[in-house]
Amino acid sequence: xxxxxxxxxxxTEFSLLDGMIRTKDLAKRAAELGMPxxxxxxxx
Numbered sequence: 001x002x003x004x005x006x007x008x009x010x011x012t013e014f015s016l017l018d019g020m021i022r023t024k025d026l027a028k029r030a031a032e033l034g035m036p037x038x039x040x041x042x043x044x
Contacts, residue, residue, distance in 0.1 A: 008039045015042040 011019030012026060019042065021029075030038050 006037050016044045
């Protein structure tokens, strides 16, 4: 994956009924993929 790719729409476990990933797991996976950042767009 490109080292400049960043997800700009992402819901975590804090978006009830809409997101599943835990923030620690998200950070770990983004680092594994070489992403410099992610944008968490939780709601609720």
